[in-house]
Amino acid sequence: MDVVSLIPQFGGFLYTLTSFVVALSVIVAVHEYGHYIVGRWSGIHAEVFSLGFGPVLWSRVDRHGTRWQVALLPFGGFVKFLGDANAASGKDEEAMADAEEDEALLRRTMHGAPLWARSATVAAGPIFNFVLSTLIFAGIFMAQGTPRDTLTVGELLPIPGLVNELQEGDEVVSIAGLEVPSLEDGTSWAAFRNQIPSEQPLDYGVRRDGVEVTVSGPNLAPPYVHSVAPRSAAADIELVPGDIITAVDGEPIVAFDQLKVIVENAEGRVLLLQVWRTGQTIELALAPRRIDEPQRDGSFATKWRIGISGGLAFSPATKSVAPLDALTAGSAQVWMVVETSLSGLKHMITGAIDTCNLSGPLGIAETSGAMASQGAKSFIWFIAVLSTAVGLLNLFPIPALDGGHLVFYAYEAVVGKPPSDLAMRVLMTLGFGAILTLMVFALGNDIFC
Numbered sequence: 001m002d003v004v005s006l007i008p009q010f011g012g013f014l015y016t017l018t019s020f021v022v023a024l025s026v027i028v029a030v031h032e033y034g035h036y037i038v039g040r041w042s043g044i045h046a047e048v049f050s051l052g053f054g055p056v057l058w059s060r061v062d063r064h065g066t067r068w069q070v071a072l073l074p075f076g077g078f079v080k081f082l083g084d085a086n087a088a089s090g091k092d093e094e095a096m097a098d099a100e101e102d103e104a105l106l107r108r109t110m111h112g113a114p115l116w117a118r119s120a121t122v123a124a125g126p127i128f129n130f131v132l133s134t135l136i137f138a139g140i141f142m143a144q145g146t147p148r149d150t151l152t153v154g155e156l157l158p159i160p161g162l163v164n165e166l167q168e169g170d171e172v173v174s175i176a177g178l179e180v181p182s183l184e185d186g187t188s189w190a191a192f193r194n195q196i197p198s199e200q201p202l203d204y205g206v207r208r209d210g211v212e213v214t215v216s217g218p219n220l221a222p223p224y225v226h227s228v229a230p231r232s233a234a235a236d237i238e239l240v241p242g243d244i245i246t247a248v249d250g251e252p253i254v255a256f257d258q259l260k261v262i263v264e265n266a267e268g269r270v271l272l273l274q275v276w277r278t279g280q281t282i283e284l285a286l287a288p289r290r291i292d293e294p295q296r297d298g299s300f301a302t303k304w305r306i307g308i309s310g311g312l313a314f315s316p317a318t319k320s321v322a323p324l325d326a327l328t329a330g331s332a333q334v335w336m337v338v339e340t341s342l343s344g345l346k347h348m349i350t351g352a353i354d355t356c357n358l359s360g361p362l363g364i365a366e367t368s369g370a371m372a373s374q375g376a377k378s379f380i381w382f383i384a385v386l387s388t389a390v391g392l393l394n395l396f397p398i399p400a401l402d403g404g405h406l407v408f409y410a411y412e413a414v415v416g417k418p419p420s421d422l423a424m425r426v427l428m429t430l431g432f433g434a435i436l437t438l439m440v441f442a443l444g445n446d447i448f449c
Contacts, residue, residue, distance in 0.1 A: 016369030019379065021074045023368045025051060027129065027387045028077040031394070034128025035079045035121055040064065042117035045108040048080040050087075075361075081121075083109030088400050089122075090428060091421065115409055122405045129391030130334055136384035138323070138330035140377065145318030147183045152317035153206075157224060159313060160246060160276045162201060165215035166314065173212060174205035175220055183316070196220055200254035218313040223259045225308045227378065230370035231363065232307020233286045239275070239308060241374060246281070247274035256310035263288045264304050271306075292353040298343045300353045337388040356449035360442030399424075399431025 029051055036046050045065065050056075052071030059069035078087035083099060085092035091111050099106040106112035110121070153170040172180050178195055181188035196202070201216040223245040228234050247253060248262050249272050262271070270287045288304040295301055321329070347353040359367070364386070371382040395403040404427070412418045419427070 012369070015372070016365055019368040019372035020365035023379070023383050023386060024076075025074055026383055027132070027390050030128050030132045030387070031125045031390060032077045032079050034124035034126075036066070038124035039079070039081060039110070039117075039121040042113065042121055043107060044110055044113050044117060044121055045082040046079050047082055047084075048078075050080070051077045053077075053087075081110035083111045088428065088432075089405065091424070093421075115412060119406065119409045122402050122409070125402055126391035126394045129387045129394075133334045133337070133384040133388040133391070134327065134330040136330070136380055136387075137333040138326035140381060140384075141326040141329050142321050142323065144377075146321050147316035148319050149182050149184055151180050151183060154315035154317040156314045157218075157222070157244075159200075159218045159222060160244060162218055164217055164313075166204060166206070166217045167208065168314075169317070170204075170206035170208050170215075172204060172206055174203075175217075176202045193221065196255075198253075198255040198258050219255045220313055221256045221310055222313050223253050223256050224310055224313070226311035227309045227374060228370070229307035229309075230367040232305070233289050234307040235370060237284045237286045239284065240277070242277070244276045245273050246276050248272070250274075259310075263306055267304060292344075292347075292357055294340045294343060298339065300344070300347050302353070333384075334388050337385055338392055341389060341392055354449075355441075356445050358442050358445055360439065360444075360446040362443065362446035366446075398434055399427040400435060401431065404431055 032049060032051070036049050039046055047065075048067045048069065050069045050071055052074040053076055054072040056069045056071050059067055061067050080087060081089065082105075083092055083096050084090065085095075089110060096106075096109065096111055099109050099112055110118065113121075151172040153166050153168055153172065156164060156166060156168065174180055176197055176199075178192060181192050183189060196219070198219065200219045200222075202219060204215050204217045206213060206215060225234070225239055225241055225243040225245070227241055228239055245253065245259055248259065251262075253259055253262070266288055268287055268289070270285055273284045273286065275282050275284055286306055288306050290302055291305040291307075292300045293303050293305070344353065344357055348355045348357060368379075368382065372379040394401050395406075397403045397407045399405075399408075408419060408424070418424075
């Protein structure tokens, strides 16, 4: 075996692992800090705040008496409150028996605190995940801005074999004789896009320096690779953002819609792509895959896809986004991720879509590396999506998860007392079993799907 040939693979593995650890560490740290800070505000003492599990690599005790530590295995974390027996907040019978003799000490334990304090402390973890996601989405929206109401040319893409007469700052009035609608009118814009002929060059009516002129330009939506979906057919053959697909099976194409039609009609047949990449032409072969795509009405549709998204022939000039508008858009994005996740889970349970849509740790790690390789913005966006998913997962009513504890607290609020210690132990054991089963199933998907 040639050891030298393994170096790139090993480097790719380290990159993927590092990306996964960074993403997970950020999300876990925020989640656990939510538990910690709200618990402290509620009068519950945190004994340990740990990022990771296993042997402790570093630790220090702060002025509040909490030990902050970093452990060897960076695949999670926990906050151990006073009176907890373990990271899952199981009751330490001996510690609680001692605390019963001191009312002030009992109040500082997780299990002796008022119901409202316990509920707020447990709920804070997922809530902090949602807040993190909202702030990240809002920050990205503010950083990239939003397209101006009038379609205005920003940065131009390099289009092979075309003399592009468009200039940065041109306000596009018409394309191929079709009047350009406002970008804020989604329905009209979609209808307009569908009417643009799959030809190149096209006549653009533009307003330049206050004067309307007609110039020649590319198809508005060329077969340009704007992003590549992780673990897709395109990712497997190493298509990269910036590639332009100029032909399929020897037939030239100039519009992304042409590529989409060819892929859908191929129904999985291997396609030979001619790709223009930074001035060079290469040939790549790939087979489209069946993908379960979420629809706007919450359903899923099975389509043939290669795993790329397109874009316009130029970056639309943008305007700034107000902080409040960005937060509103960020909240809407979080809600969309939640809705899509719940809809996907429902459709997997009913058998409407393949259970292979559920990824495990290997799939998430691979996605982390793929998104990191596409740039900081893609990686940070992925962290926000994953943070939302972690927050949602923790709210599931499974014992050992935050949602399970909240169910116990709801029971206590209605009945007037918590479940018995025996019932708690049995339910927690069942909860751990359910979580382990889910993890094994998802890991199986990563390996066999």
